[in-house]
Amino acid sequence: MIMIPEPQQSLLNNLVSSVFVLDHKLHIKYINPAGEQLLGSSASRILDVKITDIIKHTSLDPSLLASMIKTGQGFTDNEVSLVIDDRQLLVEISATLTNFGPETCILIEARQIDLQKKISQELYQHVQQQAAQELVRGLAHEIKNPLGGLRGAAQLLEKELPTAELKEYTSIIIEQADRLRSLVDRLLGPQKPGKQTILNIHSVIEKVKQLVEFDLPPGIIIERDYDPSIPDFEMEPDLLQQALLNIISNAIQILKEHGTIKIITRTAHQVNIQGQKYRLCAEIKIIDDGPGIPEHIKDTLFYPMVTAREGGTGLGLSIAQNLIKQHKGKIECHSWPGHTEFSIYLPLRK
Template identity: 65%
Template sequence: MNSRPDLPKLLLDNLLTAVILLDKHLIVRYVNPAAEQLMGVSARRLLDHALEQVVDYISLDLERLRHCLIQGQGFTDNEVTLVVENEPRSVEVSVIAVYDHQEQMALVELRKIDQQKRISQEQQQHSQQLAARDLVRGLAHEIKNPLGGLRGAAQLLEKALPDEQLKEYTGIIIAQADRLRNLVDRLLGPQRPGRHQVHNVHSVLEQVRRLVEMELPPGIKIERDYDPSIPDFEMEQEQLQQAFLNIVRNAVEAMHGHGTIKLKTRTVFQITIHGKRYRLAAEIRIIDDGPGIPENIRDTLFYPMVTGKDGGTGLGLSIAQNLIDQHKGRIECVSWPGHTEFCIYLPLRK
């Protein structure tokens, strides 16, 4: 059979897998039609541009990619967030070092994570979060019992002390015991759903907006984009309000005094939440254009005591997730520099 110099390109052009070829400077030298389709960008806009220039954000470790080129080694990353034109995609990435005319290059394969795999990953992550939450609650219960005894003993000691100056120390013990008790109560959070009644989710969001705007710095504004077709549904209004409030306040604190928060709602159809299929659900998105969530805490964001803020307790998002769980809903987050988006799904019909 005659060798055909164009055969490798012909094969790559017809692959269903997205393929990008990068040189040692991470400049795009080739992109196949499957990659154009996955990224939603034409080859003309990708070719001869640095990878970092053609995507808004990619969670792939680019230093690792450069090291792969130098060492001639490959690697796989099972979940990478790729953002192009403000649209996030979750992909599995495999990198192979190849040679082209004695030049070291990287062949990058991108595979979109399918729905079933995503559901499996979400269920596994949710189980881990529940286990972590239960562990913290168990520890909180163990702390709460002796804490009550400690406070009671300090009160008795205060009454028995003849010297008023010494009572200052028992006062400190009591105040710190109360502070710990408040922290423990927040760790325990609401254990079971409250009384559910039919309400409108937009009235809940509007109440959150009014509360936040009372304390909002002048450089931050809140925009709304509501879907009026979302029907009223059964909810524990105060619990959902607390969940939304925790997320919005988190956004305000992260934005350093300027930026925009958007409250957006939509109706979604045929959605799986925690392994159950629902015909209809309300989608609530809380979006900000702040600095983004630090990459090192994104995977553990909803775990108790995890925070990216100095002096933060790391309880706000964990409590929000707990309250959403009690409504049989799901909360997820996607973030990159300049964009953070919390998405809450609340089932309306099975």
């Protein structure tokens, strides 16, 4: 442990920001109480431990820290993702060089920005998704109108053709028109829940599990961890079933042949959804141990036509989000290599 003069140590201990002092091998030599809270561990347990052994995954290149001693240059990053004990945190980081006695050390100040980022991101995504959905729905209507005429003309032409060989071409036109019609119907989708009934969320999840298991690769395991205390609430079961099916089917397709999908249910308290606070929500987590979501699509993941999967339409998550929003709920996603977690929040209202 580095001996920091008492006045400086008292100042550091009272800071709201997390402060770490690292030696040239990136071992933690000092940490203030805010830093202990951020890492979820006491100073006595993590002093002299390499910081890269505590942080499971980070968007920050660790070589930046290692090279600081040589270059003498500090840096600032206003958005760094950290994964500690399966918790994903978003922090603002500043790193500088400082001397404590004869030793040159790295002084890191980190400030957690999860809440501010989440609020601004929710508002931004809500506006962007509404605009994207209106655009897609407008395009879908424009496509749907001439599609019916195209299919009808192909059917009339088929009756006039003399040979079966020529009718194969009209059959292809009709088949592709039907495929496009189905795609457009999915884009338009239901905009309001139908008749709502009071049901238990686990009955819906079990039905989805039963559906996906019919075609589940043998190397993929589905694990369940349910909270039986979640009360029954009003829902449109078919819509929720479709939303869950889209998310779980995506996970299966990404895992391909091997992996684990966990379905966890809990109650969540004081949840903010679109600026409104709900006292109690049902929380459904769908977690897979696949490769994670690529960084370049994380911010637009729920937009229509956005996908990283070859052959994917990019509609599954967009439709799922729309169906959850119809139940006054929301979907959040946290992902890093080896862990992708979709959290669905549904208000429990009397």
